Amino acid sequence: MKKEGKKKIWSEYQKEIADDHFxxxxxxxxxxxxxxxxxxxxxxxxxxxxxxxYENPSHTTCTGIGYHSDIVPFATLMTVVARHFALMKxxxxxxxxxxxxxxxxxxxxxxxxxxxxxxxLEKTREYLYKATxxxxxxxENMAHTSDIIYKFRNEIAALAKNLLINKKTGEPLNIVxxxxxxxxxxxxxxxxxxxxxxNVLGGMIEAWGGKVVDYPERRHCCGFGFRQYLVQANRGYxxxxxxxxxxxxxxxxxxxxxxxxxxxxxxMDKWQYTIKEMEGIVYGEEGESIPVLTxxxxxxxxxxxxPWDLGVQYHMVQSEPLLRKLGIAYDPDNKFKTKDGRQMPxxxxxxxx
Amino acid sequence: MGNFGFTLIKExxxxxxxxxxxxxxxxxxxxPSFRICxxxxxxxxxxxxxxxxxxxxxxxxxxxxxxxxxxxxDEIRKCMLCGKCTLVCxxxxxxxNIVMLAREAFQKxxxxxV
Amino acid sequence: MFSMDGQIVIVGGGAAxxxxxxxLARSGYHVTLIEKETITGGHVRxxxxxxxDRRDSREVIKYxxxxxxxxxITLLTGLKVEGIDKHGMSFIVNTNSGTEIKAxxxxxxxxxxxxxxxxxxxxGYGIYDNVITSADLEVMFRKGEIKLHNGVIPxxxxxxxxxxxxxxxxxxxxxxxxxxxTAVKQAMEIKEILENARVFCFxxxxxxxxxxxxxxxxxxxxKYGINYIRGKVSEVSVNIxxxxxxKAEDTLVGRPxxxxxxxxxxxxGMEMSESSKSISESAGLATGExxxxxxxxxxxxxxxxxxxxxxYAGTCTAPMNITETISHARAVVSxxxxxxxxxxx
Numbered sequence: 001m002k003k004e005g006k007k008k009i010w011s012e013y014q015k016e017i018a019d020d021h022f023x024x025x026x027x028x029x030x031x032x033x034x035x036x037x038x039x040x041x042x043x044x045x046x047x048x049x050x051x052x053x054y055e056n057p058s059h060t061t062c063t064g065i066g067y068h069s070d071i072v073p074f075a076t077l078m079t080v081v082a083r084h085f086a087l088m089k090x091x092x093x094x095x096x097x098x099x100x101x102x103x104x105x106x107x108x109x110x111x112x113x114x115x116x117x118x119x120x121l122e123k124t125r126e127y128l129y130k131a132t133x134x135x136x137x138x139x140e141n142m143a144h145t146s147d148i149i150y151k152f153r154n155e156i157a158a159l160a161k162n163l164l165i166n167k168k169t170g171e172p173l174n175i176v177x178x179x180x181x182x183x184x185x186x187x188x189x190x191x192x193x194x195x196x197x198x199n200v201l202g203g204m205i206e207a208w209g210g211k212v213v214d215y216p217e218r219r220h221c222c223g224f225g226f227r228q229y230l231v232q233a234n235r236g237y238x239x240x241x242x243x244x245x246x247x248x249x250x251x252x253x254x255x256x257x258x259x260x261x262x263x264x265x266x267x268m269d270k271w272q273y274t275i276k277e278m279e280g281i282v283y284g285e286e287g288e289s290i291p292v293l294t295x296x297x298x299x300x301x302x303x304x305x306x307p308w309d310l311g312v313q314y315h316m317v318q319s320e321p322l323l324r325k326l327g328i329a330y331d332p333d334n335k336f337k338t339k340d341g342r343q344m345p346x347x348x349x350x351x352x353x
Numbered sequence: 354m355g356n357f358g359f360t361l362i363k364e365x366x367x368x369x370x371x372x373x374x375x376x377x378x379x380x381x382x383x384x385p386s387f388r389i390c391x392x393x394x395x396x397x398x399x400x401x402x403x404x405x406x407x408x409x410x411x412x413x414x415x416x417x418x419x420x421x422x423x424x425x426x427d428e429i430r431k432c433m434l435c436g437k438c439t440l441v442c443x444x445x446x447x448x449x450n451i452v453m454l455a456r457e458a459f460q461k462x463x464x465x466x467v
Numbered sequence: 468m469f470s471m472d473g474q475i476v477i478v479g480g481g482a483a484x485x486x487x488x489x490x491l492a493r494s495g496y497h498v499t500l501i502e503k504e505t506i507t508g509g510h511v512r513x514x515x516x517x518x519x520d521r522r523d524s525r526e527v528i529k530y531x532x533x534x535x536x537x538x539x540i541t542l543l544t545g546l547k548v549e550g551i552d553k554h555g556m557s558f559i560v561n562t563n564s565g566t567e568i569k570a571x572x573x574x575x576x577x578x579x580x581x582x583x584x585x586x587x588x589x590x591g592y593g594i595y596d597n598v599i600t601s602a603d604l605e606v607m608f609r610k611g612e613i614k615l616h617n618g619v620i621p622x623x624x625x626x627x628x629x630x631x632x633x634x635x636x637x638x639x640x641x642x643x644x645x646x647x648x649t650a651v652k653q654a655m656e657i658k659e660i661l662e663n664a665r666v667f668c669f670x671x672x673x674x675x676x677x678x679x680x681x682x683x684x685x686x687x688x689x690k691y692g693i694n695y696i697r698g699k700v701s702e703v704s705v706n707i708x709x710x711x712x713x714k715a716e717d718t719l720v721g722r723p724x725x726x727x728x729x730x731x732x733x734x735x736g737m738e739m740s741e742s743s744k745s746i747s748e749s750a751g752l753a754t755g756e757x758x759x760x761x762x763x764x765x766x767x768x769x770x771x772x773x774x775x776x777x778x779y780a781g782t783c784t785a786p787m788n789i790t791e792t793i794s795h796a797r798a799v800v801s802x803x804x805x806x807x808x809x810x811x812x
Contacts, residue, residue, distance in 0.1 A: 001596065002596065005585060008593065196589050214704065218704060232359060236361060239359065244364065252707055274357065278357065365723070366723040366725045367720065369725065370725075370726060381692075411719070412720060415717070
């Protein structure tokens with residue numbers, strides 16, 4: 001593997017990421033399944049870096065999940081997104097920070113559509129005005145929140161309490177990075193590093209001391225597929241694609257899977273349980289499964305936040321093996337307690353415990 | 354564990370390295386013209402069997418080369434040995450002999466009459 | 468009215484430049500042949516054996532070297548032409564050293580550049596150790612050995628056709644014409660060095676449009692057992708043993724195919740030479756969508772362009788093989804002589 005070749009490609013896909021004054025649009029799935037992620041992002045940006053990250057209470061789902069499931073037509077989608085742009089305009093923001101990769105995908109798709117088909121832009125202006133009386137401008141800068149964490153990865157490295165090194169062996173951790181398809185496969189120039197050798201997560205991993213693992217099915221889709229996954233009878237098709245990725249990465253002995261898309265994180269995490277139940281196969285070492293984290297959760301661990309505050313216990317695959325490797329102390333008793341100390345019911349079928 | 358309502362699906366790619374290509378080698382050693390097929394499909398176009406069944410000599414010979422023998426073993430029996438394919442092949446492949454050798458190879462492999 | 472005293476400048480000392488220079492010189496004209504590298508010969512120097520008859524390229528280079536060894540030819544090497552200015556009926560040829568050369572007619576034989584295969588990111592050229600181009604392989608042939616990055620002899624070698632050609636993603640819609648026959652030739656040459664190697668060609672089409680090319684294709688199958696799989700390789704990656712893993716569809720079966728290979732050879736296509744860009748801009752020379760020089764007429768004007776007195780020879784107009792390049796260069800001589808004698812097209 002020649003690093004210079006990759007560096008050359010990365011240098012050609014340098015996207016402009018805004019520095020401050022972000023209009024934050026949350027992710028439907030990440031809020032529910034990985035609650036600590038968006039909380040970390042806001043905490044880090046506002047309290048650690050002192051940036052201005054604004055959330056508008058009138059913000060809604062982008063309906064991307066509906067669009068990709070053939071429920072929401074494209075015209076509706078454009079209008080919903082235009083409404084978010086109108087909220088941005090009203091609050092005086094020009095930079096948008098997008099939490100979900102599906103959202104990011106539809107925002108870029110819509111803006112590209114408006115570029116090539118100006119009549120669609122005009123139609124959207126008309127629809128939005130008729131429906132809500134709002135007017136909008138196209139944002140100046142569109143970044144995914146993983147782009148922003150990538151941009152500030154060195155600041156995080158400077159504040160790191162736990163670099164991504166196996167405390168027992170002294171070797172960097174082997175980390176598989178998985179980019180959501182809608183991040184860069186549709187419009188490679190909108191992704192850091194392009195589509196074939198993306199660097200948004202790889203850059204974070206290396207800045208924080210870890211080693212990026214390349215494996216044959218790295219580029220393969222996790223299989224989320226929306227309309228495939230949402231219908232139970234089709235779910236096997238989605239599941240099988242994640243299984244394909246995991247069998248391919250198994251020989252590389254990954255310590256962690258890092259993802260930037262809510263669907264992918266959900267899949268890579270939950271399907272390990274399903275495959276274990278169905279076939280009895282696990283993909284980690286010594287009968288363990290591989291923890292799957294979001295980049296915010298990983299950044300939080302690197303910076304020394306309490307793992308339970310980051311919400312890593314709410315993943316299907318428990319992160320204790322990773323925490324032990326990183327040498328991060330954790331209190332098993334506090335794992336499923338509320339913030340004020342009340343005990344919550346402990347989930348069954350936890351993996352890696 | 355209970356019924357999920359869905360299962361893992363088997364991958365459908367041709368795993369070239371894992372497949373057994375000995376049938377193709379058997380044919381190739383005995384009928385050198387097997388090697389010069391360019392898969393133009395002229396044979397399948399004129400084929401008697403291909404009119405009414407999915408039998409396609411073009412496809413079957415590729416499957417043998419890829420080692421997908423199971424897909425060929427029974428299909429190859431549908432050939433009527435009429436010889437129309439040999440007549441039209443632009444490369445001069447001895448197609449009838451290939452069918453005969455394929456049958457022979459499978460027979461030797463399975464040790465029962467094909 | 469020009470005459471034998473007129474000055475002809477030829478830009479580019481490859482096959483086309485040397486051939487046209489040699490023929491014009493022998494017809495009695497004074498020619499200045501300018502080559503940007505320190506030696507003439509262009510790409511031909513980098514090949515080992517040439518199709519269709521597998522003869523040593525050094526014989527062809529010798530033919531060219533003898534051809535330009537003529538008193539009527541002034542050879543200037545290591546000099547790069549940056550632009551041409553037309554003043555009335557004559558030209559000033561500007562070079563990177565600041566030297567200006569006067570000309571009554573200019574032949575552009577600036578040739579082609581090989582497609583830079585790192586642009587096809589999915590193939591990992593420059594990233595994965597054992598992905599090489601057809602040009603890299605010719606260097607191995609000249610050395611007489613084919614080895615992997617770690618010195619091991621490869622057992623399975625894949626060849627990918629159409630790298631940088633017929634590809635909208637890299638902006639080259641055209642076919643580079645010679646890559647298929649090169650692939651077939653190189654497949655056979657690999658087998659001659661590595662008898663037990665298995666060679667797989669992944670193609671979209673097999674284009675054998677030249678004298679004896681189809682016969683080569685047949686020979687490669689019959690004598691050398693080269694395997695041809697119709698399907699363009701979509702991605703290349705490496706497994707834990709540093710072997711290359713490719714994904715292609717076996718289109719004739721209609722199923723995806725997965726294979727491990729030790730080495731992968733990319734058939735890099737031909738592109739308009741980068742160095743001719745400044746020349747065509749300076750003189751307002753028309754180029755086509757494929758960026759090669761546009762001919763004045765496709766049938767009887769392929770050596771002329773849109774500027775009177777500027778002529779074209781060789782692969783700066785379109786992908787062509789060495790035989791065609793030589794013929795094209797001999798044809799330009801006829802056009803140039805006509806121009807020099809009549810002062811009109």
